[in-house]
Amino acid sequence: MRTIRNLLLLLLIAPILVVAGELSHADLQQENALLQAEYDLAKAGKPYLLIDLQEQQLELKASGLPLETWHIDSYRRWGYPSALTAVDLQSKSSLAEPEREVHVVSAAVPDGVAADKPLKAFELADMPTSYRLHLGNGTDITVHPAPGTWFQHLRSILAVPAWYLSRPVISSWKFLRGSPYNELALAISAQDARRLYWAFSEGTPCLIRLPAAVATARVPSTAGSKRQ
Amino acid sequence: MKDWRSIFMRIKALSLGWWSARPHWPVRKVLICLAGGLVLVELCGSYLAYRGGVSPAAAAVPQKARTAADWQAANQRLAKKIAAQRPGDAYLVIDTAGNRVTLRQGDVVLRDMTASCGSGTVLEDPSSGRRWVFDTPRGQYRIQSKVKNPLWIKPDWAFLEAGQPIPANSAERAEPGAMGDYALGLGKGYFIHGTLYKRMLGRNVSHGCVRLGDEDLAHLYRTLPIGTRVFIF
Numbered sequence A: 001m002r003t004i005r006n007l008l009l010l011l012l013i014a015p016i017l018v019v020a021g022e023l024s025h026a027d028l029q030q031e032n033a034l035l036q037a038e039y040d041l042a043k044a045g046k047p048y049l050l051i052d053l054q055e056q057q058l059e060l061k062a063s064g065l066p067l068e069t070w071h072i073d074s075y076r077r078w079g080y081p082s083a084l085t086a087v088d089l090q091s092k093s094s095l096a097e098p099e100r101e102v103h104v105v106s107a108a109v110p111d112g113v114a115a116d117k118p119l120k121a122f123e124l125a126d127m128p129t130s131y132r133l134h135l136g137n138g139t140d141i142t143v144h145p146a147p148g149t150w151f152q153h154l155r156s157i158l159a160v161p162a163w164y165l166s167r168p169v170i171s172s173w174k175f176l177r178g179s180p181y182n183e184l185a186l187a188i189s190a191q192d193a194r195r196l197y198w199a200f201s202e203g204t205p206c207l208i209r210l211p212a213a214v215a216t217a218r219v220p221s222t223a224g225s226k227r228q
Numbered sequence B: 001m002k003d004w005r006s007i008f009m010r011i012k013a014l015s016l017g018w019w020s021a022r023p024h025w026p027v028r029k030v031l032i033c034l035a036g037g038l039v040l041v042e043l044c045g046s047y048l049a050y051r052g053g054v055s056p057a058a059a060a061v062p063q064k065a066r067t068a069a070d071w072q073a074a075n076q077r078l079a080k081k082i083a084a085q086r087p088g089d090a091y092l093v094i095d096t097a098g099n100r101v102t103l104r105q106g107d108v109v110l111r112d113m114t115a116s117c118g119s120g121t122v123l124e125d126p127s128s129g130r131r132w133v134f135d136t137p138r139g140q141y142r143i144q145s146k147v148k149n150p151l152w153i154k155p156d157w158a159f160l161e162a163g164q165p166i167p168a169n170s171a172e173r174a175e176p177g178a179m180g181d182y183a184l185g186l187g188k189g190y191f192i193h194g195t196l197y198k199r200m201l202g203r204n205v206s207h208g209c210v211r212l213g214d215e216d217l218a219h220l221y222r223t224l225p226i227g228t229r230v231f232i233f
Helices: A002-044 A150-176 A190-199 A212-218 B002-020 B022-050 B068-084 B156-161 B214-223
Strands: A048-052 A057-062 A065-071 A074-078 A083-093 A102-104 A131-135 A139-145 A182-188 A205-209 B091-095 B100-105 B108-116 B122-125 B130-133 B139-142 B145-148 B151-153 B174-176 B182-187 B190-193 B210-212 B229-232
Touching: A002 A048, A002 A057, A002 A083, A002 A205, A002 A212, A002 B068, A048 A083, A057 A190, A065 A190, A065 B091, A074 A150, A139 A190, A150 A182, A150 B022, A182 A190, B100 B214, B108 B214, B122 B156, B139 B182, B182 B214, B190 B214, B210 B214
Parallel strands: A048 A205, A102 B122, A139 A182, B091 B229, B190 B210
Antiparallel strands: A048 A057, A057 A065, A074 A182, A083 A131, A083 A205, A131 A139, B091 B100, B100 B108, B108 B210, B122 B130, B139 B229, B145 B182, B151 B174, B182 B190
C-alpha cells in the first residue's frame, strides 16, 4: 500500500522535476547567448548596458567591469523585449528633453565680455525622470520613477490596466506598418532614472536578460555548436 | 442605504432607457461595432505580441544538442573570459554626472575624489561654421602621457569664448599655471589636470577635461603609470 502511495507521489512529482530541468536548461542557454554577447562587448572595450530582469537591476559595464548598478523597483513587459545579442540604443525621447545652452560667438561683443557670462551647465538635475529608449530591434524601454507617495501608488495601479489595454492596439498598428514591437516598462528611483538617462547615450549597446520562465518560451531546446 | 439603492436604481433605469430607446438604435449599432472592433484589435495585438516562435537572436544559434552540464561548463568558461578582460592593476573610473573620480583595484576603492567634468554647453562660431560641444568623452581610455608643470596651449574656442581675437602667433596661446602642477593625458586633447577654480570642484564646468584638486592630482601622478585604464561614463 505504501509502495503504491510512493509511486503515486513520484508520478505527481516527476512532471514538476522535468519542467524544472527544462527551465534550468533554457536558462543556461539564454545565459550562454548573453555571456557570448557580453564577452564580445567586453573585448571591444566599449561601455554597455545590461538590463537584468532576473536580478531586477541595470548594470552599466565596460570590459566586464560594472561601473554603476541601479535597482529596478518593478517592471512590466509587452511581448518579448529580449536582446540576447547586443542591440544599440537608437534614440531617447521625453516630454521634458534637456536642452544644452548654446553660445553663439558674435563679432560685436567687445573683448573679454563673453567670459564674464558663464553658461548654465548641462547637469544631472536637468535630466528627465520619465522617458523612452528606442532600441535598434524595435524594442522600446519606458523608464518612469517608482511611486513614492500613496497618490503615486494609486496612479501607478490605475495605469496598469490602461497600459495592458493600449499595448495590443500599438502592437496591431506596428504590425500593419511592418515593424516589430516589444516594450519594457521599468520603474526605478527618480535619481537613478536621471543617471541612466545621462549614462546610457545613443549608440551604446544593450543586452536584456529575461526572467527564466520567459526564456523557456523564447530559446530553442537545443543550441550552440559555435557557442562556448 | 436606501438612498444609495435609489440612486443606483435611477442610474440603471436611465442607462437601460437610453440603451433600449428606438431613436438611438443607430448609435447602439455603431457602439457595438466599435466595441467588437476593439475586442478584435485587442485579441490580434495580444496574439502578435506573444505568438509562438523563436526570437531572431535565439534562432541564429546553430543547432546542436547539449546537456545542462555542458552548458554550465561553457558558461563558466565564458564568465572567466569576461572576468579576464577586467583590469588587473589599479584603474580610474570617472563619473561625469556625479563629478567623481575613483581610483580602484579590483572591487576595492582606493581613493574617491571630487572632480569637475564637461559643462555640456555648446559654442558656435557662425563666421567659420565651427561648433564645439564641451562634453567629457565617454568610454575606455588609457593614460598616454604624464606631464609636470603643464603649459596650456589655448585652443581657438578659448579665445572665441572670451570674445578675443585668435592670435596668429602660436606663442601667444601658451598659458602657464592654468592646468595645475600635473596633467595626465588621455588622448585627443583631453587631460586630467588641476584647476585654479577649486570651489567649482563637484560641478560640471570644464570644457571636456577632468579637473581635480591638487592633492588628488599629485597622488594620481605619483601612483599611476602610463597605460593605466580609465573608464569614463
